[in-house]
Amino acid sequence: MSIRTLPTFLLCIASVACTAQVDSASESTDSQGRKASSSTLKSPTRGVVSDPFGSTMNRTKPHSGIDIAAPEGTPIYAPADGRIIRRENGCTAGDMGCGKRYGNHLELQLGDGTLIFFAHLKKTEIPPFKDGESVAVRKCQFLGEMGTTGRSSGPHLHLEFNPGGGAVADPARHIAFSNHCQPEEIALAETGQPLTPASTPQPANSGTDGKRCEHDLPGDGPSLCD
Numbered sequence: 001m002s003i004r005t006l007p008t009f010l011l012c013i014a015s016v017a018c019t020a021q022v023d024s025a026s027e028s029t030d031s032q033g034r035k036a037s038s039s040t041l042k043s044p045t046r047g048v049v050s051d052p053f054g055s056t057m058n059r060t061k062p063h064s065g066i067d068i069a070a071p072e073g074t075p076i077y078a079p080a081d082g083r084i085i086r087r088e089n090g091c092t093a094g095d096m097g098c099g100k101r102y103g104n105h106l107e108l109q110l111g112d113g114t115l116i117f118f119a120h121l122k123k124t125e126i127p128p129f130k131d132g133e134s135v136a137v138r139k140c141q142f143l144g145e146m147g148t149t150g151r152s153s154g155p156h157l158h159l160e161f162n163p164g165g166g167a168v169a170d171p172a173r174h175i176a177f178s179n180h181c182q183p184e185e186i187a188l189a190e191t192g193q194p195l196t197p198a199s200t201p202q203p204a205n206s207g208t209d210g211k212r213c214e215h216d217l218p219g220d221g222p223s224l225c226d
Contacts, residue, residue: 042079042140042185043177044118045157046070053170064168065117065160072122072155074146077181078189082110083134084143086117089124091149102158103150106143109134113165119158122147140181141189 047070055063086107091098099105102119106126109115124144126135137143148155161171184194 040080041175041179042077043175043180044079044116044143044159045074045076045146046180047074047146047157049172050156053172065119065158066171067156067158068146069154069156070146072145072147074155074157076118076121076143076146076157077186078108078137078139078141078143079116079175080108080110080139081137082108082116083136084126084129085109085134087124087126087128087135089121089126089128093122093148093152095149096151099150101151103152104144104147105150108137108143109165115160115162115165116171117158117160117162118143119160120147120150120152120156121145122149122155138189140185142186 045068047068049066050069051063051067053063053066084106086105088099088102088105091103095103099119104121104124105117105119106121106124107115107117121143122145125142126137126144129135146155146157159171161169161174163169163174181189188194
């Protein structure tokens with residue numbers, strides 16, 4: 001069922017269709033005109049795929065993106081260099097119609113026209129800009145936090161992918177969800193300077209007990225569905 005109508009923990013259905021599949025042949029282009037394959041487009045966040053692309057359950061039309069569920073406040077990063085061309089940041093949880101039901105959202109345009117849409121954010125870190133303008137961002141730059149604004153019943157990221165600015169496509173065929181932004185890449189995106197070894201944060205021990213849902217994103221920790 002859709003994340004918009006059921007709590008996240010009820011959405012963890014063991015299904016091959018929910019597994020993030022990566023097409024190694026897919027390509028896009030960053031804002032400098034360089035080819036970016038699925039191995040170089042970064043995963044924008046961590047979590048579990050709670051509603052896959054094309055799903056028709058509890059819908060009149062196929063799902064136009066994928067929903068990735070994780071705790072509220074989970075960081076969202078830019079998968080590649082590009083420009084933010086659309087921004088909404090005035091929505092609060094519970095206002096189902098805000099942001100045309102997408103809540104707080106961002107749209108990232110890559111150099112080849114590819115569009116990546118991020119919806120239901122708790123908040124965005126992109127400053128406001130006028131119509132017709134845009135804001136440049138770098139790969140692994142912090143964009144905002146996962147939330148549950150707009151038409152949403154639990155914290156998740158609704159992610160859409162339009163290759164070349166054309167028809168919507170399955171994000172899991174274009175983004176390597178196991179390819180997470182690393183601390184050094186995040187620091188470089190934010191400051192232009194790499195982290196020194198002494199300042200590199202150490203990952204917390206999140207534990208390894210419990211089975212994972214079959215559709216958890218590769219490379220993540222224990223499933224939220226345990």
